[in-house]
Amino acid sequence: MTGSLFRKFMVLALAAVLSTVELYTGSSAAESFSEGLKNHVSGGVNIIMRNELWSTFQQENTDTDRTYDFFLIRARAFVNLDWEHVSLRVMGQGVKAFNLPEDGAFGPGPLYFTASDDKTGPGNFQFVEAYLHLKNLNGFYLKGGRINYEDGGEVLYQDSPQLNWLIKKRLSERLIGNWDWTLVGRRFDGGTAGYTNDIFNLNLMGAVVTFGGYDIDDGLWKDLDTVFVSGGSITLKENALLKNTQFQLFDYFYFDDRAPAVALAGDDLKINTTGISMVGAYPAGSGFFDTMLWFAFQLGDFGVKSQKALAFIGELGYQFAAAPWKPWVRVGLAYASGDGDPDDSDNGTFFNMVPTNHKWYGYADTTAFSNIIDAYTQIMLKPFPIVGFDVEGHLFWLASDDEVWIGGSGPFNDSAFGYQFRNPVEGEDIESFLGGEIDVTLSIKALEYLTFDLGYSHFFGGRGVEVIYNAEDQLDWFYAQATIPFTIGK
Secondary structure, eight states, X not given: OOHHHHHHHHHHHHHHHHHHXXXXXXXXXXXXXXXXXXXXEEEEEEEEEXXXXXXXXXXXXXXXXXXXXXXXXXEEEEEEEEOSSEXXXXXXXXXXXXXXXXXXXXXXXXXXXXXXXXXXXXXXXXXXXXXXXXXXXXTEEEEEEEEOOOTTOSOOOTTOHHHHXXXXXXXXXXXXXXXXXXXXXXXXXXXXXXXXXXXXXXXXXXEEEXXXXXXXXXXXXXXXXXXXXXXXXXXXXXXXXXXXXEEEEEEEEEEEOOHHHHHHHSSOEEEEEEEEEEEEEEEETTEEEEEEEEEEEEEEEETTEEEEEEEEEEEEEEEOTTSTTOOEEEEEEEEEOOOSOTTSSEEOSOOOOBOOGGGTSOTTOOOOSSSEEXXXXXXXXXXETTEEEEEEEEEEEOSOTTSOEEEEOSOOSSSOOSEEEEOOOTTOOOOSXXXXXXXXXXXXXXXXXEEEEEEEEEEEEOHHHHTTXXXXXXXXXXXXXXXXXXXXXX
């Protein structure tokens, strides 16, 4: 959204809100407008400061820095105006990076640097969200403007914390996400509309994808040239079909005719993804058993080739709620198809769209949900009410050893396709076993408005990494983060 369009939207949105206020208060209202407004306004600030230290993969005979560190600051401020049938939300952010590497060998450092016009310390102010939300209209709702969107996360529940955790942490943003781990994030200029009742939720959406992710200079100030997502979902709410279980049928369309996409695929990308998911959390003994199942297939055009791909995810877990430290143990398998014959007219590699991949396939962000098999386990512990300790392990294979290793989380500007295709060095062939990753995170809520997070990841490179990064096939990443959230009002 350009600056002029944004200002026009804000004027119209504010006029709509003020008209609604006048309609519901009237000139004879007992309280003044200013006093009444206070009861409908909330806001807040969220500040994140993070230092990252990387020791990455590296290729021989390249003049790159394998080891580097950088520092990130993001401060977001938001204001909500909320009535029974209408609300308005505006959020802005200031972002600043320090000490980005000029010649990083791998990882987010060189991505931030190149996407931000080769600056080692880029910074900017950006509008993150600005939308009008009409709601509680006999079940119908409508939201438009600059919106956030998390596919799979359309429905949450007031009295089901375990189910909500599964939806937010293990289901949503597999295909379309806000990508908020990066300094900038991602948003969508468009809207959603739908209908909801006690049984189901129907949601439709259509939007242009914004700049964002690693692009600090232009992120969120621009829309990507004709990268468009649309579609929707039908969600059967918990207990509608099976107790403590949610089912969802979804369908999303991705269109991209930017120059990098056409250069890679030979023509536009027109890919339709249809799928189904199930999440459930069930009391069992002194704890809870949980499951998440997700399946999707794709048809359409990957440039000059016909898209024919599929993917599935299955997870099981059990939380020992009455045991010391409340251990929660989970296992899972994620599969996204690869192309078994790159020389034919079909593309069999699953396309990951615009997701938030940081949540899923190892926190070091080496892998997209394309041509991958990921077998993983999670152990989450709560030694104290203010302390969380998690360990996660992954083993990675290529789904097809005729297709290369793919990384990324989708487009973030018009210069980069958004996914990296990592070919073996000359003289080597593709190898399927990539290796393993272990992620350790510690979270401490030191004060009501202060949380510290520490994380360490190590990637044990296998033969599949060695044939690409032949100088160094091991990766280490450490980060320390402080978060200061503050809210006022409702």
